[in-house]
Amino acid sequence: MKKVLLATAVFGGTVLALEITGAGSTFVYPIMSKWAYEYNKETGHKVNYQSIGSGGGIRQAINRTVDFGATDGPLTPEEVEKNKLLQFPVVIGADVITYNVPEIGKTVLNLDQKAVCDIYMGKITKWNDPYLQQLNPNVKLPDRPIVVVHRSDGSGTTWIFTNWLSKVCPEWKEKVGYGTSVKWPTGVGAKGNEGVTNYVKRSQGGIGYVEYIYAKQNNLPVARIKNREGNFVEPSVRTIQEAAKHAKWDKSKHFYEVLTDQPGKDAYPIAGSTFILIPKDQPERAKKANVFFKWVFEKGDKYAQELQYIPMPENVKKLVLEYWKEHGVAP
Amino acid sequence: MSRKTLRKLFSNFMLFVSFLTAAYGIFWLFWILGSLFINGFKYLSPELVYLDPTPAGQEGGGLRPAFVGHLIITSLATIIGVPMGIMAGIYFAEYGRNSKFFMTLRQITDIMVSTPSILMGAVVYAVLVKPVGHFNGFSGAVALALLMLPVIAITTDEMLKLVPKEMREAAYALGAYKWQVIKNVVMRAAKVGIMTGVILGVARIAGETAPLLFTSFNNNVLTFDLKDPMASLTVTMFNYVMGPYHYWHQQAWAAAFILTMGVLLLSIIARVLLHRNLLEPIFYIVRSITGKKGG
Amino acid sequence: MENVAEVQKSIREIKTRGEFLERFLKLSLGFWALFAGLLFPILAGAILLYEARLAIEKFGFIHFLTYTNWDPVQEDFGAATMIFGTVVSTILSMLLAAPVAIGIAIFITELAPNWFKPIVSTAVELLAAIPSIIYGLWGFFILTPIMATKVEPWLQDKLGDVPLIGKLFQGAPTGVDVLTTSLVLSIMIIPFMAAVVRDAFNMVPPIMKESAYGLGATKWEVIRQVVIPYTASGIAGGLILSAGRALGETMAVTFLAGNNPQIPKSLLEPFTTITVALANQFTEADTDVYLSALYYAGLLLYLVSLTMLGIAKFMVLRLEKRWKV
Numbered sequence: 001m002k003k004v005l006l007a008t009a010v011f012g013g014t015v016l017a018l019e020i021t022g023a024g025s026t027f028v029y030p031i032m033s034k035w036a037y038e039y040n041k042e043t044g045h046k047v048n049y050q051s052i053g054s055g056g057g058i059r060q061a062i063n064r065t066v067d068f069g070a071t072d073g074p075l076t077p078e079e080v081e082k083n084k085l086l087q088f089p090v091v092i093g094a095d096v097i098t099y100n101v102p103e104i105g106k107t108v109l110n111l112d113q114k115a116v117c118d119i120y121m122g123k124i125t126k127w128n129d130p131y132l133q134q135l136n137p138n139v140k141l142p143d144r145p146i147v148v149v150h151r152s153d154g155s156g157t158t159w160i161f162t163n164w165l166s167k168v169c170p171e172w173k174e175k176v177g178y179g180t181s182v183k184w185p186t187g188v189g190a191k192g193n194e195g196v197t198n199y200v201k202r203s204q205g206g207i208g209y210v211e212y213i214y215a216k217q218n219n220l221p222v223a224r225i226k227n228r229e230g231n232f233v234e235p236s237v238r239t240i241q242e243a244a245k246h247a248k249w250d251k252s253k254h255f256y257e258v259l260t261d262q263p264g265k266d267a268y269p270i271a272g273s274t275f276i277l278i279p280k281d282q283p284e285r286a287k288k289a290n291v292f293f294k295w296v297f298e299k300g301d302k303y304a305q306e307l308q309y310i311p312m313p314e315n316v317k318k319l320v321l322e323y324w325k326e327h328g329v330a331p
Numbered sequence: 332m333s334r335k336t337l338r339k340l341f342s343n344f345m346l347f348v349s350f351l352t353a354a355y356g357i358f359w360l361f362w363i364l365g366s367l368f369i370n371g372f373k374y375l376s377p378e379l380v381y382l383d384p385t386p387a388g389q390e391g392g393g394l395r396p397a398f399v400g401h402l403i404i405t406s407l408a409t410i411i412g413v414p415m416g417i418m419a420g421i422y423f424a425e426y427g428r429n430s431k432f433f434m435t436l437r438q439i440t441d442i443m444v445s446t447p448s449i450l451m452g453a454v455v456y457a458v459l460v461k462p463v464g465h466f467n468g469f470s471g472a473v474a475l476a477l478l479m480l481p482v483i484a485i486t487t488d489e490m491l492k493l494v495p496k497e498m499r500e501a502a503y504a505l506g507a508y509k510w511q512v513i514k515n516v517v518m519r520a521a522k523v524g525i526m527t528g529v530i531l532g533v534a535r536i537a538g539e540t541a542p543l544l545f546t547s548f549n550n551n552v553l554t555f556d557l558k559d560p561m562a563s564l565t566v567t568m569f570n571y572v573m574g575p576y577h578y579w580h581q582q583a584w585a586a587a588f589i590l591t592m593g594v595l596l597l598s599i600i601a602r603v604l605l606h607r608n609l610l611e612p613i614f615y616i617v618r619s620i621t622g623k624k625g626g
Numbered sequence: 627m628e629n630v631a632e633v634q635k636s637i638r639e640i641k642t643r644g645e646f647l648e649r650f651l652k653l654s655l656g657f658w659a660l661f662a663g664l665l666f667p668i669l670a671g672a673i674l675l676y677e678a679r680l681a682i683e684k685f686g687f688i689h690f691l692t693y694t695n696w697d698p699v700q701e702d703f704g705a706a707t708m709i710f711g712t713v714v715s716t717i718l719s720m721l722l723a724a725p726v727a728i729g730i731a732i733f734i735t736e737l738a739p740n741w742f743k744p745i746v747s748t749a750v751e752l753l754a755a756i757p758s759i760i761y762g763l764w765g766f767f768i769l770t771p772i773m774a775t776k777v778e779p780w781l782q783d784k785l786g787d788v789p790l791i792g793k794l795f796q797g798a799p800t801g802v803d804v805l806t807t808s809l810v811l812s813i814m815i816i817p818f819m820a821a822v823v824r825d826a827f828n829m830v831p832p833i834m835k836e837s838a839y840g841l842g843a844t845k846w847e848v849i850r851q852v853v854i855p856y857t858a859s860g861i862a863g864g865l866i867l868s869a870g871r872a873l874g875e876t877m878a879v880t881f882l883a884g885n886n887p888q889i890p891k892s893l894l895e896p897f898t899t900i901t902v903a904l905a906n907q908f909t910e911a912d913t914d915v916y917l918s919a920l921y922y923a924g925l926l927l928y929l930v931s932l933t934m935l936g937i938a939k940f941m942v943l944r945l946e947k948r949w950k951v
Contacts, residue, residue, distance in 0.1 A: 019552070021465065021560070023909075033386035033551070046552040048560065051387070051570075055698075056910030065465040145798040152885035152898075154698065154910040181698040188800055188896045189885030190573070191906055194387075197575035202771065203800060217388045218575045307388075335842075342844030346737050352729025353738075356820075357749050359813045363756065363764050370767075415658050422659035426652060436663025438943075442935040443667055445867070446928065447874025449904050453924050454673045456908075477666070484662045508644045510651045538757025541876040541901070545908045565759050565877075572763050572881065580767070587763050591756060598755040602748065 018045040020292050024057015024070035026192040027157045027211040028274040031091060032070065034303050035296050042299075047292055051192060055154015055180045061085060061277035068289040069277040072156025073163075073180050080254040084281045086327055087254040088320045090296060092244050092310040095161045095270040096235045097223040098215040099207040100200050101127055103142040105221075108234065110135045112226035113269075117169035119146055119207060121176075122186030127205060149199045149208035152189025154180040160272035161209045164260035168269075209270075212240075213307045227269040228261055235268050240310050243271035249316045251323040278329060286329035294331050297321075364591075371588020374581040384551055390578045394586055396553040396562040400468065403555065404547055404563055405537050407472035412479030412536075413529055419480070420487025420525075425513055437488060443481040451477050452542035460546055468554075468561030471547025475536040482535055486528025490521040501620055527601045534597035538590060540565035564590055667932070674925040680918035690922060696887050696903075698911070703919035705926070710889050711897040712927070715808050715879065716872045722812035724865055727819030732849055734820075735827045747824075754817035762881035765810045766802075770882065774801030778894055781805075797894040802884035805893040810878050815868035822867055826860025826945055827853055856948075863941030870934040873927065876901040900927045 022032075029051035036047035052060075054071035061069025062083050070090070080087045097111060115132055118124040124131060128141040151158045162178035176182050190196045190208075197214040200206040212235050215222050224232040233239050243262040249255050259271040276293060278286040297320070301311040312320070324330040382393030419440065427433030451474045459470035494517050502512045518525070540563075548560040549567065564586050571579035571586075675682075681690070685703060693704020734746055778799030786792050797803070830853050838848045854861065884896020885906060900923045911917035 019554075019559070030387040034389070036551070037386045037389075040552075048550050048552050050549050050551075050560075052909050059910050063461075063464070065460075147798050147800050152887075152906050154907070183695070183697060183887070187886065188802060189887070189898075191885070192573065194570075194574035194576075198573060199802075201575055204775065205798070206800075213388070214575060338844050338847065342846035345846040345849075346732070349729040349732040349737060352726045353733040353746055355726055356730055356753065356813075356816055357746070360749055360753050362768075363760070364752075366764055366768050367760065416662070418655045418658035419662040422652075422655035426656065427659060433659060433663070436659060438663075438939055439667055440663045442932060442939060443662070445871050445874070445935050446931055447876065447901060449874070449876045449901050450670070450674065450924050450928050450931075453677075453904065453908070453921060454670045457673050457677050457921075477670075480662055480666070484659075508648055510644075510647050513651075534755060538759065540757075540759045541905060544905055548909070565757070568759055568763060569877065569880075572766060583763060584767075587760055591760050594755055594757060595752060598752065599748075602751070606744075 018288055018291065020045065020047045020068070020289055021049075021066045022047065022057075022068040022070060022276075022289065023050040023052050023060045023066045024277075025054045025072050025156045025274050026051040026194060027054070027072045027093060027095075027155075027160075027272070028070050028091060028309075029193065030211075030213050030217070031300075031304050031307050031309050034307065035292075035300050038299075038303060039292060039295055043295070045292070051194070053151070053153040053180075053192060054156030054159065057156075058154075058180070058277065061279070064279055064282060064285075067278070067285045068293075070274055071159075071180075071277065072272050072274050073159025074256045074258070074273075074275045075254070075277070077253045077256055080256075080277075084279065085277045086280050086286065086323070086329060087256075087275050087277050088293075088323060089249065089255050089257070089273040089312055089316065090276050090293065091304055091312065092240060092259070092271065092273045093308075094212050094235045094240045094243070094268055095157055095164075095209045095272065096212045096215050097207065097209055097225060097270075098197070098200055098220040099205075099223065100203055100220060101142065101144065101205055103144070104139055106219075107139055108221055109139065109223045110226070110232045111223045112232075113165075113168035116225070117165055117172050120148060120150070120165070120185070120187070121172065122148070144205040147199075147203045147206040148184075148187030149190055149196050149203070149206050150184050150187045151181075151191070151196060153191050155192075156180060156272070156274070157193055157209065157211060158182065160260060160270060163258060164270045167261045213309065216308060225269050227265075227267055228263055229265045229267075231265055233266060233268050235270075237305070237308060237310060239266050239268035240271045242267040243269070244273075244310060244313075247273075249319055251319050251326075255320075255323075280327060280329070283329050287331050290324055290329055291331040294321075367584070367588050367591055370584040371586075371591075374585040375588065376585070379582065379585055383553060387574075388576060394562075394564070394567060394582060396550055397564045397567040397586070399553060399555075400547070400550065400562040401537075401564040403557070404468055404472045404475065404543070404561060405533065407469070407557070408475035408479060408536055409529070409533055411472060412476035412532065413483055415476070416480045416483025416528075416532070417487050417525065419484040420528075421491065421513060421518075423484065423488040424491035425509070425517065437485075440481045440484050444485060447541075448478055448539055449541035449544070452544060452546050455542070456545050463558075466546065466548035466560035467558050468547045469557040471543045471561060471563070472557070474542035474546045475539060478539065478542060479532045479536050482532045483528055486531060487521075487525050490524030490528060491517055493524065494520045497620060523604055527604045530597050530601040530604075534594045534601070537597075538565065538594050540569055544569075671925070671928060674921055674928055677921035678918055678925045680915055681922040682918075684915060685919070685922070690919075691926075694889060696919075698907075698913075698916050701913055701915045703915070703922075705900070705919070705923045707887050707889050708898050708900045708903045708923060709926070711804075711883070712873060712899040712901070714804060714890070714897070715811060715883075715899060716869050718804065718808035719811035719815060719872045720865060720869050722808060723816045723819055723868060726812075727816050727864070727868070728823055728861065730816070730820040731823035731827055734824050736845060736849060750817045750820050753813065754821075757877075758814065758875060759877040761810055761814055761878040765806065765878060766881040769810065770801035770806060772801075773806045774799050778803075778805065782894070793891075794893045796892040799894055800884065800896065802882055803894045803896050804883075804890050807879055807882040807897075810882055811872050811875060814875065814878060815872050818871055819864045819868040822864030822942060823857070823861050826857040826864065826942070829860070829945065830856055857945060859941045860945035863938045863945065866934050866938035866941065870931055870938060873931050873934065874901060876905050880905050900924065 057069035057071045060066040127144045166173040166178045190199045193210045196208040200208040224234045242264045297317045304311045379393045385392035423437045455474040502516045550560045550562045568583045571583040694706040782795045838852045880902045886896035890897040
């Protein structure tokens with residue numbers, strides 16, 4: 001009996017190995033690739049996730065060229081149903097404002113809504129602009145041009161960032177709006193969170209918005225952003241959790257939820273969640289993907305926390321499992 | 332100073348300027364190859380080839396899926412593209428020389444050599460990816476094969492044209508059919524040249540990235556299945572260079588070094604073959620047939 | 627008597643078999659020639675056209691060419707910015723490459739001693755053999771920082787205040803911009819141009835040059851007043867050929883252009899080209915119109931590319947016809 005079990009463990013894993021393909025958000029890529037790696041180590045199943053941006057994830061999911069798509073800009077319930085998809089959140093993270101100014105090194109700057117808005121509108125062009133200086137009286141800001149970096153591809157990270165900007169900056173809302181791709185008034189475009197981090201890292205005076213772990217993994221400083229209550233909040237697991245505290249995850253609305261500019265004195269203002277899109281009309285594929293995501297919900301929390309992401313709260317996980325059952329895609 | 336000396340001086344000056352331009356070109360070559368050598372060699376390690384990639388941000392790992400995928404796609408593309416190209420080239424050289432129509436086609440083929448490679452990817456996407464529903468390694472191979480086709484056709488045509496017509500006439504005089512002439516005489520003589528063309532074609536497609544971006548796409552996991560998306564060295568390099576992680580950059584340099592050395596080696600082999608061996612046997616044979624002395 | 631009949635029969639069999647193979651061979655070879663030279667180019671264009679039809683219907687021709695707004699969110703696409711980027715980077719790279727390529731051709735044909743010629747030729751050909759992504763990688767890692775920290779600030783310093791030209795050097799020197807891209811593109815096309823010009827130079831009948839020398843002309847005068855005028859169409863052909871190649875460059879430009887969907891107002895600003903847009907946005911064009919607009923831009927690129935390469939070929943052929951006895 002032991003021999004049979006052993007043989008099954010050795011060969012069963014390889015013979016019955018699932019191959020799951022996914023694509024999309026670069027926001028979630030570090031934790032997604034970690035999950036895929038650990039999942040493969042534990043079960044032998046292969047998950048091929050390509051980090052091409054949420055725009056790509058949505059496209060691939062709609063075209064059914066992948067088993068699941070990942071996007072940080074959620075689809076509205078209408079869009080979900082129009083495309084015969086199902087949507088659920090898998091992890092929570094945050095857009096941080098990171099920068100690389102040689103003269104100030106790792107000093108943490110305070111930035112408020114107007115500052116970020118004006119920088120990205122191209123109105124504030126130098127680091128030692130008086131407005132920035134008065135926000136940071138104890139820092140000697142240099143006379144250096146600001147190199148604005150944004151995304152060149154369709155991005156959920158952009159969706160979260162511009163969604164926040166639209167909420168806190170009327171001029172941005174009017175002139176640019178929010179979405180996975182916007183008409184940037186200024187700046188250099190880079191591909192993926194990876195590209196933005198890379199550009200900022202290599203630039204002298206660059207500023208960019210990236211998912212938290214990218215800045216951390218690359219030793220880039222992260223700004224404190226003024227939130228709704230008027231406090232300058234540093235992004236951290238705690239402040240991001242605060243932002244998610246009041247979220248209403250409604251499975252009848254396909255979990256559409258936005259976490260930017262949330263109330264709470266310690267809430268980090270530019271938080272967001274990554275959503276998974278699976279095909280409702282291809283239940284076999286959806287179930288296959290959900291085998292992986294069930295593992296993620298059961299065993300993936302600790303990896304998420306190591307990478308400074310916030311796992312979904314237990315009650316939301318339960319709702320997702322119910323949601324799967326209701327739509328016939330439970331693994 | 333007399334006018335003559337002035338003119339001479341000016342002439343020498345301009346020739347010196349032309350020397351500078353040559354030096355300018357060689358300067359870039361040496362800088363690029365030098366950087367590749369220094370940075371790539373530094374990060375070379377055997378793990379690159381037999382380890383799979385690690386999760387984003389975790390140091391270590393290798394490029395096994397990319398190496399294997401690249402080999403598979405390039406080999407398949409060669410298997411598909413070379414026969415098509417050689418057949419087209421044979422026709423241009425042996426049958427089409429008197430036909431204005433086919434000579435125009437040959438010129439068009441030559442033009443196709445330089446078309447933007449990314450467009451081939453777009454074309455193959457519409458035909459082999461969209462209808463199938465997912466990216467697949469096979470479509471990548473087809474895209475590369477289509478890029479290879481004109482290159483092989485033109486080089487085959489050129490090489491066959493080099494075979495002196497005396498050889499063909501001698502064979503016809505013996506009563507051979509055209510296909511026998513082509514198979515047993517002309518192709519044999521141009522064998523080396525045609526192989527050169529194939530090597531150059533392989534070198535060309537081995538370095539391509541754009542056509543693979545949306546055909547074979549990419550894969551973090553090793554696969555031999557052409558129905559699946561497949562990793563390639565070039566696309567992986569593209570992703571890694573654009574990423575922020577230092578170890579990604581190192582691996583990209585190492586991969587770039589290996590790829591470039593491979594491509595340059597192929598190009599040099601082709602050049603050597605072309606200039607030494609090709610001409611010798613042909614001249615020898617011509618000499619012995621026609622009984623001429625000397626060269 | 628029977629032996630003769632048998633032999634005659636087998637000869638006939640061999641003959642018919644031979645003829646059959648003849649025809650079969652001609653047809654199969656001919657098909658591939660037809661494919662390579664006619665069917666394939668047309669098919670490729672047709673597929674591009676078919677995929678672009680949605681965008682063509684929606685945006686028309688003039689509008690698509692002149693409208694600068696490329697808006698995936700509103701599904702409103704005008705390709706003017708990427709067309710501008712393609713054109714500008716191509717022209718600039720040609721300007722940077724042409725004198726060098728001609729200089730190299732002069733050097734190879736006139737100046738270099740015979741033992742040195744193949745070395746220079748090989749070096750230039752190796753430049754051509756280096757894959758485009760390597761140029762991109764090298765450019766991005768090695769050249770861009772130097773441009774950003776040393777070259778561009780210096781240029782800005784020296785030329786930034788000069789009345790007209792100064793405008794070209796405004797903007798934050800990031801290193802990923804029109805200037806760097808055109809520079810690297812020019813290096814990439816030098817080998818092609820140099821090869822065509824060198825071949826053109828080699829076609830000048832020695833007697834023309836010798837007559838000029840006989841009249842006492844210096845080497846440079848021969849080049850300038852005999853060789854270049856007579857190979858003018860070949861040089862022009864080489865120029866247009868390289869432009870055709872530069873148009874279609876993807877990987878090097880993707881790394882170095884900065885991907886800004888706006889028309890650059892200075893050499894130091896980031897920009898985008900058709901090939902870059904395709905490379906970056908193809909896999910994530912999330913609506914049919916979006917993908918179709920990309921195909922439309924690709925179709926335009928295809929047509930322009932073929933036309934330019936065709937013109938170049940024509941000019942080079944004209945030169946060949948003139949001088950081939």
